[in-house]
Amino acid sequence: MLETLIDKRISFPVGRVDFMPVRPCSFDEFLLITGEENSLQVLSSFPPPEYAHEKLIQLFRLYTVIGGMPEILAEYAESRDLQRLQKIYSRLIVSFQDDVEKYARNQTLAKVIQHVIGSAFNYAGKRITFDKFGGSVYRSREMGEAFRTLEKAYLLNLVYPVTGTYLPVEEKLKKAPKLIMFDTGLVNFSSGLQKEIFISTGIDMNYYGNIMEQVTAQELLTLDKSVRARLNFWTREEPGTQSELDFVFPYRDMLIPIEVKSGSTGKLRSLHQFMDRAPHGWAVRFYTGKTSLQETRTLTGKKFRLINLPFYLAGRLTDVMKEVIG
Secondary structure: HHHHHHHHOOOOOOOOOOOOOOOOOOOHOOOOOOOOOHHHHHHHHOOOOOOHHHHHHHHHHHHHHHHHOOHHHHHHHHHHHHHHHHHHHHHHHOOOOOOOOOOOOOOOHHHHHHHHHHHHHOOOOOOOOOHHHHHOOOOHHHHHHHHHHHHHHEEEEEEEEEOOOOOOOOOOOOOOOEEEEOOOHHHHHHHHOOOHHHOOOOHHHHHHHHHHHHHHHHHHHHOOOOOOOEEEEEOOOOOOOEEEEEEEEEEOOOOEEEEEEOOOOOOOOOOOHHHHHHHOEEEEEEEEEOOEEEEEEEEOOOOEEEEEHHHHHHHHHHHHHHHOOO
């Protein structure tokens, strides 16, 4: 919360304070807390053995459902009862809404922030516009200030697009950002779909796709320990086009495209369009399938290598890239 305190003119010695982001527990930490040390040990080898794939996918699905809030994980580790978590989720959301005085500079902003906290979970993984967000009467300027304030407090992330395929990244801050909330468990609790996601039946696949983007982003953010850690996604610059790639990830001197697929298959048109423009030949897909390295071509014939990774390796992407690319 130090960044919000700075806005209130509280000073401290420059260069003598370390900043560290405080985020929900990662999937690796989830395994440790819930007593899955053997699975954590298996996960530390690359590629993980095929016999462990189904169990690791099920554990990651459970992590996606309940999230990484420490009190939630402590209760689940003791009771193994999803129903007993409901009161904690509800109390956490109410406490965030009640604590807006920490972030707001006036009562008007406090009301806007309360609205954002109450509505934003329903938009996780989606692109948003600030103007009248969540069916409100609030305009872009005051809504934008509320979102940026909550982003400083690490309660959400505004993921802006880039249109280039190389470094350095140039965010397009005038384009609509993608909203990533700080915890996937709270997103699912707010939707009322925790059970459906866990058993993967009777659930709208668009929502399921959004939640897999949400949890993948949550894991990718753990890779950078800096308070300045940011994610971006990619869109085509040409007017009238709709191509959009889920995320891009800087690695060495490359900007690596990342596609998130909620199933084990799916078309990769946007990824192909990115690769046609990229000065390198590497791409990543997260999905429910097993680890593999695929030699493939874009629709125009450019050769590239696609690293297919199960979702449970999202939080280990940097290590994977070192193993595969060097």
